[in-house]
Amino acid sequence: MNAKPIIAIVTPVWNGMPFIKECVASVLSQDFADWELLISDNGSTDGTIDYLLTLTDKRIKVFLQQENLGIMGNLNFLFLQVSAPITQILCADDYLSSETSLRHISRYWKTAPNSLGFVTFKEQGWAAQVRSEAVALEDRIIPEVLPVGQADLWFFVCGNFIRNLSNVSLRTTIVRELGGFSEAFPAAGDFEFWVRASKNYAIGVKNQDLICVRLHTRAASNYLTMKGQxxxxxxxxxxxxxxxxxxxxxxxxxxxxxxxxxxxxxxxxxxxxxxxxxxxxxxxxxxxxxxxxxxxxxxxxxxxxxxxxxxxxxxxxxxxxxxxxxxxxxxxxxxxxxxxxxxx
Structure with missing residues (x-):
């Protein structure tokens, strides 16, 4: 195994029980072993911290925040701790959908062009889950690689086609290089970052089932938007x-x-x-x-x-x-x- 892992998984969490257990288990079950998992707890009160303190695998690092940093702040903290060149974001309520997910992600990056900054691995059944003809159209027409500076119209017409944070794998250095995820956008900081990054980096788009994004009422996307903010x-x-x-x-x-x-x-x-x-x-x-x-x-x-x-x-x-x-x-x-x- 390398001195530095090939890929990092970063997991921001706040009151993640019971889903955090399945999230961590999906990483531990991977047939690709050269990874590090960094988890940052944002002040949970539901037993998440007690669970995290039971984790003993040396590839897992747990950080306990003294005050809630918000999702974007927590992500920025995690990216500062990463040592691997490639990072997969995996939110606490989501999980890797198969034992080969990290192997496929690592293989993708071996042949990715140097200009590519991040890739989204999108679930092929998502359009049916959300019952959206627009999402189905988006999945059919967006190219597998959007060159540097050519994503603006796609973002404008399709919105955040990158979808969930957990769909994204990226070059670790670009987060620090571009100033991190903006905390001025607590509910849309990911969208704002992808738009900003697309000016400097190409985007990969793969319709491949590697991550399962869980739809549930306690998801951050719900409580961060419930008042229209x-x-x-x-x-x-x-x-x-x-x-x-x-x-x-x-x-x-x-x-x-x-x-x-x-x-x-x-x-x-x-x-x-x-x-x-x-x-x-x-x-x-x-x-x-x-x-x-x-x-x-x-x-x-x-x-x-x-x-x-x-x-x-x-x-x-x-x-x-x-x-x-x-x-x-x-x-x-x-x-x-x-x-x-x-x-x-």
């Missing part, structure tokens, strides 16, 4: 994307797409919550009203008809096809003609 963070990210795309695309068209597919859905959720006596969500959206969002009154009027038409995201699929068919993106493996065939 992610909306302002998304406005900032999409605003940056629009500015980067503006030299080659019509800003009004970009803004229209964003409002019809993203903003309208958030406003619709806000109106539904009012029926249950929850006014905080919509108030949060009102406070975050800034470019590239339309005025709050325009969104209120448009969100209901747009969302009703967009059931099962069929409207979004049509808009995605329209936006991408007119794209100036040129891929070595996906010419405009091939892209049009895929979209058809």
């Amino acid at each position: 992610v909306f302002e963070q998304l406005l900032a990210i999409y605003g940056q994307l629009i500015q980067r795309l503006s030299p080659t695309h019509d800003i009004r068209q970009l803004q229209r797409y964003f409002n019809l597919t993203v903003c309208a859905s958030y406003y619709y959720i806000g109106l539904k919550l009012i029926l249950h006596g929850n006014f905080q969500y919509l108030k949060t959206l009102f406070k975050a009203n800034m470019f590239p969002a339309w005025s709050k009154w325009t969104l209120l009027v448009s969100c209901i008809p747009v969302t009703m038409v967009n059931r099962k995201q069929r409207l979004k699929v049509r808009l995605m096809k329209y936006m991408l068919s007119g794209s100036k993106i040129q891929e070595k493996r996906a010419s405009k003609k091939l892209l049009a065939n895929k979209l058809g």
